[in-house]
Amino acid sequence: MQANELRDTDYKEFLAPAKLNLFLHVVNKRADGYHNIQTVFQLINLYDHIYIKTNTSGNICRVSDHSLIQENDDLTIKAAHLLKPFSKNHSGADIFIKKTIPMGAGLGGGSSDAATTLIALNYLWHCQLTQKELQELALKLGADVPFFIFGQNA
Template sequence: MPVATIRSAAWPAPAKINRFLHIVGRRADGYHELETLFQFLDRCDLLDFEVDRSGEVQRSGGLPGLAAGDDLAVRAARALQRATGSPAGCTVRVAKRLPAGGGLGAGSSDAATTLVALNHLWGTGLGVAALADIGLALGADVPVFVHGHAAWATGVGERVTPVAPDEPWVVVVDPGVNVSTAAVFGAEKLTRNTPRIRIPRLDTGSLGNDCEPVVRERYPAVAQAMDWLGGFARPRLTGTGGCVFATFPERAGADEVVARLPRQWRGFVARARNTSPLLGRLQEAQECRR
């Protein structure tokens, strides 16, 4: 007999931006010590889950050419199974709207949404801290997506303190470059000794991204996109990725920039948010269950 399934749709996996990113040291294990300010965008991948009792985790959709076993959403589901001993299974359907390798945290966000959604749907009952710990083994950015609040982050990005910076309109330009995080962090020219900031700063206008010089040098298309966007506002690199962004106080100004975007690039306008839309979707699911 076929296994009965229950479908739960439209779980958002939002993009993130780093309003700044400083590398303040390097640990003995080779990982870098960071200081950064994470903020969400209301642009999201969308994940649907078909939950069953098969004990198998399968995937539908996702990035072409990416094996299911390498997909962070699938890996997150299997990690939750191992951590909880859940006999449940699922099919994860990923509708991609965020570019891979763009520095927007797309894979990490998919993983976090999978952990949060399946913890609810499978009834595994873990708290946020436990889910974040599982997520950290999948990627340094996953915990901030699990917590769901804009955050001042230190360590490798896993130590997060909720903050509430301004929520501007954001223009994101994607020059279509998949940047290797490992290559950027392994570059000899990367600055690794930026002085620490003792008090979390929300006025990020004077702060930059230590990865930017390396990415600009190695990926000329990213440098070109930054130079073009710099004709309208201060351009910034998010994370180590290929996407660049600038902030605007009003949507009209942001829309005008995207309307002038050169044809060889993609771009979009989004609103920066201090609360992830994932938390709203979880609350909605919890209320439906009552």
């Protein structure tokens, strides 16, 4: 399936923005091996296009084929499964991603895709979670995923 075929269907389109890291200062190393950092993120006008259609089967399906990412490692699929228990209508979702953010470039494409999936399905599934609740879920997917839930430069 191609992205242009999705425009005439029941799929809804959501944009997942890329980010630039304008400043990074490592403050110290924590006991858990991670680092406390200070950083400045800037959203930029480069987007992945996420197309989502709810389904009545209750299944979460990746429609697009990203051969570089195994489905069980796909953050959008993980995000959908993380949000599913909060769904009011017990729907599933068919998810198609048109990637334009280069993978592995440090632009946050996977994290943005995951956050956009959480925001989109929160709306489509009528979960009614707050931004703070979505950010708490997002943190389970990655350290910079909550930034994309926030949706502003930080």
